[in-house]
């Protein structure tokens with residue numbers, strides 16, 4: 036829906052400048068719309084700026100509804116890796132390194148073999164490597180590893196740079212960014228039946244921003260919108276922590292050539308082109324607390340040292356904590372908000388928001404601009420939130 040443009044009005048108002056908000060702004064401009072992105076803190080100041088940036092659908096769930104969207108989002112990521120740097124000059128570090136899922140027990144070997152057959156049934160080929168082949172490929176992997184599954188289609192990137200680049204590309208297409216905290220929706224007095232019509236948003240300082248459509252994509256803060264909508268948005272924050280390992284100095288050992296994880300541990304080492312290796316990710320529910328803890332760092336490093344001899348010699352170059360937006364049933368809410376005309380929700384991507392960011396953003400942009408998402412997102416319909424609470 037188009038409305039007349041003024042400094043306080045836009046085709047589409049996007050609340051939240053994380054990966055989903057900024058990519059949606061980009062895809063909307065490609066469809067000729069001029070959205071405004073309203074951000075309460077800084078662009079990519081939430082998990083979108085501090086994620087591990089691993090494009091995998093497998094890190095914690097096997098949800099078939101999400102797995103079905105994985106090939107499309109990988110294709111969109113590959114496209115964005117070509118188009119965004121050419122437009123904005125920002126390299127977001129997209130690269131497909133080999134990834135090894137290792138087993139250190141016989142039970143783990145069986146679990147990986149099952150994982151391999153499930154992937155094969157979805158058309159995703161992963162090669163089984165015996166222990167000696169793993170050690171030939173990556174001599175820094177410990178002798179504890181009995182075998183591994185090799186995957187070559189789970190790239191990594193820098194999610195802060197991707198989010199910034201998406202916003203910049205959107206701005207080049209006519210989008211705007213605005214600082215401020217949204218505290219409510221505006222509705223004209225007229226109602227069409229029981230459906231409420233949106234006409235924009237209200238900010239904490241009293242500013243009103245008009246728009247014919249509003250996208251709520253506030254990450255773990257999305258639950259705040261429940262009172263604006265008079266409709267449940269059961270999304271809560273889960274803290275995650277990452278430790279960064281700098282490459283070894285001369286003589287300390289070989290470079291980490293692949294990403295690696297052990298099926299028996301909750302710890303992954305993700306190789307990045309533009310930053311140090313990431314070890315992640317510890318998880319707990321502590322409200323909106325974003326502090327780092329020494330206990331999470333120690334647990335991650337103990338698990339990582341079981342996989343890689345490099346961990347003992349590597350220098351710890353950093354540690355971060357950020358919040359995953361977790362929905363009541365573990366699946367994101369993407370689509371129209373029931374009972375509202377022109378309000379859309381895209382929230383609750385938990386540990387997969389970077390991976391599923393492009394397909395989510397493209398689907399929402401299609402719904403807003405043309406009334407069609409272009410992907411099968413029926414299973415993500417926010418209508419199911421009506422029956423749940425967290």
Ligand SMILES: Cc1cc2nc3c(=O)[nH]c(=O)nc-3n(C[C@H](O)[C@H](O)[C@H](O)COP(=O)(O)OP(=O)(O)OC[C@H]3O[C@@H](n4cnc5c(N)ncnc54)[C@H](O)[C@@H]3O)c2cc1C
Nearest residue numbers: 051053055075081083087088089217254275387388389390
């Ligand atoms: C440790 C860790 C590692 C991760 N690693 C990966 C990974 O490897 N791969 C992967 O796919 N995913 C990963 N994730 C998950 C991923 O980071 C998130 O799913 C994704 O960033 C969520 O993006 P978002 O845009 O929904 O939310 P966010 O990035 O949280 O952005 C929401 C934005 O909305 C703003 N906002 C909130 N309320 C308001 C308001 N009222 N008004 C205006 N603005 C508002 C916030 O300030 C924030 O900037 C990881 C997460 C964590 C914690």
